[in-house]
Amino acid sequence: MSLSDHLCETWRQRLQTGQWRQGERLPTERELADTHGVSRTTVRKALAQLKEQGLIEQTVGSGTYVAQAPEGGVASPGTVRHTSPADLMEARLALEPALVDLVIRNASRDDLQRMAHCCEQAEQAQTLEAFEHWDAELHQAIAEAAHNPFVASVFQLMTEVRSQGEWGQLKKRSVTPERRLAYQREHRALVEALSDRDAERARALTLEHLVHVRRNLLGV
Numbered sequence: 001m002s003l004s005d006h007l008c009e010t011w012r013q014r015l016q017t018g019q020w021r022q023g024e025r026l027p028t029e030r031e032l033a034d035t036h037g038v039s040r041t042t043v044r045k046a047l048a049q050l051k052e053q054g055l056i057e058q059t060v061g062s063g064t065y066v067a068q069a070p071e072g073g074v075a076s077p078g079t080v081r082h083t084s085p086a087d088l089m090e091a092r093l094a095l096e097p098a099l100v101d102l103v104i105r106n107a108s109r110d111d112l113q114r115m116a117h118c119c120e121q122a123e124q125a126q127t128l129e130a131f132e133h134w135d136a137e138l139h140q141a142i143a144e145a146a147h148n149p150f151v152a153s154v155f156q157l158m159t160e161v162r163s164q165g166e167w168g169q170l171k172k173r174s175v176t177p178e179r180r181l182a183y184q185r186e187h188r189a190l191v192e193a194l195s196d197r198d199a200e201r202a203r204a205l206t207l208e209h210l211v212h213v214r215r216n217l218l219g220v
Helices: 003-016 029-036 040-052 077-081 085-106 109-124 128-144 149-162 165-174 177-195 199-218
Strands: 056-059 063-066
Touching (some): 003 109, 003 128, 003 149, 029 040, 040 056, 085 149, 109 128, 109 177, 128 165, 128 177, 165 199, 177 199
């Protein structure tokens, strides 16, 4: 799967879960390229696929808009709004270690390169918001490497919950420079374990990382 295919799938999941809503204007090509660390050519290819699927409309001089609300969304906006950080962490602790076997079995070379790219972008991020974006992108990339559409949709929903204000406020209060460096080291170690197809080590590292995040966020 090419990088543009990965982008197309990521954005299609955002459409399915309602993160991008009907009639909403999408970021510009330049903004999308900067956010994902790719070229504008790659962005155009991914957008072209969405347009071919009838999911977006492009108007010269105006921009790109969501054309319709795709069928098969996994949750309503109310579900996202009423999911607390504690609920989210409980779900992540249950789901993410269990996902490892699927990723080990199905991840392609491109999937692993995408994970490494997310690590690089997070390490280079100049703001907490940018770091949090690439943190979420990494976990989404791992989920999509399972190549199971339902699993990818569930993890896209978790990414949407992470974009809510309460999570962001907790992050701002809890993420010190030292903790951010620790998260980056944990991410790198996890991606290395997945690349080595070492399921036992990857599960242990995933659990260790999530327990670390929960303790820093929630104090438990």
